[in-house]
Amino acid sequence: MNLNAKLAILADAAKYDASCASSGGRARDSLDGRGVGSNDGTGICHSYAPDGRCISLLKILLTNWCQYDCLYCVNRASSNVQRARFTVDEVVHLTLDFYRRNCIEGLFLSSGIIRSADYTMEQVVEVARKLREEHDFRGYIHLKTIPEAAPELLARAGLYADRLSINIELPTIASLQSLAPEKDVGAIKRSMARLRVHIDDAKEAKREVEAKPLTFVPGATKRTPAPHFAAAGQSTQMIVGADATDDATILSTSAQLYGSYNLKRVYYSAFSPIPHAAPALPLKAPPLVREHRLYQADWLMRFYGFEAAEITPQKGMLDLDVDPKLAWALANPERFPVDVNRAPKEQLLRVPGLGVKAVDRVLQARRVRRLRTDDLKRLHVPVRKVLPFVELADHRPRAEATRRAVQPPARAEQGVLF
Template identity: 65%
Template sequence: MDLQNKLAILADAAKYDASCASSGSARRTAQAGGIGSTAGMGICHSWTPDGRCVSLLKILLTNFCLYDCKYCVNRVSSNIPRARFSVAEVVQLTLDFYRRNCIEGLFLSSGIIRSPDYTMEQLVGVARSLRLEHGFHGYIHLKTIPDADPALLAQAGLYADRLSINIELPTVQGLAQLAPEKSSASIHHGMGQLHQHIRSAQAERQSAARSAIVSRPQARRTRPARPPVFAPGGHSTQMIVGADAADDGDIILTSARLYSGYGLRRVYYSAFSPIPDASAELPLIAPPLVREHRLYQADWLVRFYGFEAGELVPAGAPGQRMLSLEHDPKLAWALAHRERFPVNLNTAARELLLRVPGLGVPSVDKLLAARRWRQLRRADLERLRVPCARILPFVECLDWHPGRSLDDPRLARRLVQPVAPQPQQASLF
């Protein structure tokens, strides 16, 4: 099979993997004789159907796989065209696309061939060749194999900016049902190893930096080697939404445990997509993409807005705890806790202001800065170009009070916002 056909098959096979963001890494700028950099934005972007921007060459090493995960289009029992890149072909494609200003880096995953160790050796071989043989300083994200030898995981972090191990499904029961050849214990063990490697490398570099400051007078005579960087962009994971019986409460609580237990940089959510010749255990239709969007919003509230995961879990019996599709999670929380409002813009703490629907982190910081000098009025909100119609029922200030609008049963209906249409997928070809 020629390279063009391989690329068409293996780029298409990689579209189901959402965890390809290039944020969080700051690899040093290319030196003489090298190419690439992780700084700045990509030049050529392609958009996934649900709006994610991708500026990486995103491919599989191969879509052959020994496993028979029921939700995966590349499973061993799937009747699809198969292809496989060699290590040299992936390296050459990455360099060619970069030189054409099409990409900012590489996202590389793979089906399992021969064994987890063999597959991981091939992935590490690509990253090693790009870094050491070609001086490539652009972004590299490797999808690691949890059952692979720990030594291979340790090597991967020396060459990749970010690593990821997919948890696949939110619950142990879901994984056992739909991917019986995969072990939840081995996935969590692999995450723990990556977390420990990242922490150890950070501690070594901090210790070396402190030692360099103390011994600065002797720096001209002896310059000790800096400890190697290990996955400076951290590690991430992805879970499929809507393939099993897990509800949004399961997903939110699982993500919170992963963030706190393994120091993950990101948890990605991927709405299940029906596949050819699917198992009878899978749903016949995909969940609405807005459900995936709501989960990202809830994830953001936990990470940056001070919400506890338990606060965002909807009420209901297990299996029925679903986020509202009409309202974003912050607005849904505010409507369910109207007794906490209105919030006074002139006296409330930052933590309370961040819970006001329509106020983001930058807007809250501007309001806090402004109120150091004067009492805030309604006009100050309008100057921030924030959605005042959403904010005003939940706040009060010097010349504004919402009165009894919070008691209006029609308030939730008035605050419904239509979901913006998603951009179409753009082809790399």
């Protein structure tokens, strides 16, 4: 099989991993002779660097052969899909070739399990080592690590990769045992804990190095460089809708992962029905808006001070018609209105329509004067969304007006979503 054929198979096989993908784009190509370029078929996706820059990554699997038979995975051992495998040198060649042509700024590499977890992890790490040490590659590298691999292999991976990720796959132990019996929850969590220790140790070592005075050498000023280990942290992914787990449990699991392992991101991937699916799997994919609501709720936990338990209602599922922040505000009318000119940052962050940057602008502006409605417009705040929930120098909402302004669609209309 030639390299282009392998690339077509293994780039397509990698598309199910959401941990670095930008979803929702419209497929485009120039096969009809019109236009230039393509946004599919080459395995190039978009991610974000630690400083917020959008970067393009070559996103591929080392191989889609796999010893595991996870029921939700299109590359499982019993799946009837075309198989392929890159050599280490082929991945290195592809990465450098795309990079020199300015098509990518980095590599996302994952793999099925071949021979053993240790053997597969050795191959993945060797790709990163060759890129860094033999070719002085300075682009972004994200490696999908294998939790069952030896600790020393995970430690080596962090020396070459900017980010490491271990997929927890499903939010509960029972679901994982049912749909992916070869997966070991204990091994996954132990590996996450090891990565956190390595990452924390590297950060502490960097702080100690930077705290030391500079060493002066004739003709130069230099400091011994601090060790690096996965400077962009670690992430994970959960599949949504492959089992009956509700949103409350998913968000609770995410909160535990953030707290225990200091993850940078938990990615949510809506289950997609696969060919020759097992009877235990649902026949239909969940509504994509459910995935979107989980990302919104995740954002509230990470940046807005919300706890997982207060985001989800008693029924355990997020409202598909209303974003989680607005749903929380409607369920807690006693918290409103919030006085924009006096409320602390923590309260302002809970006002629907006010984002983190908008709150920072409001806090700066109110040091100078008491804010009025026109001031919110100048601060680029979505006034229509915010006014029902806030007090200003010239505005105080009435309860009835608030209910009318934020009234969600009638429940009877939701049948069309399912």
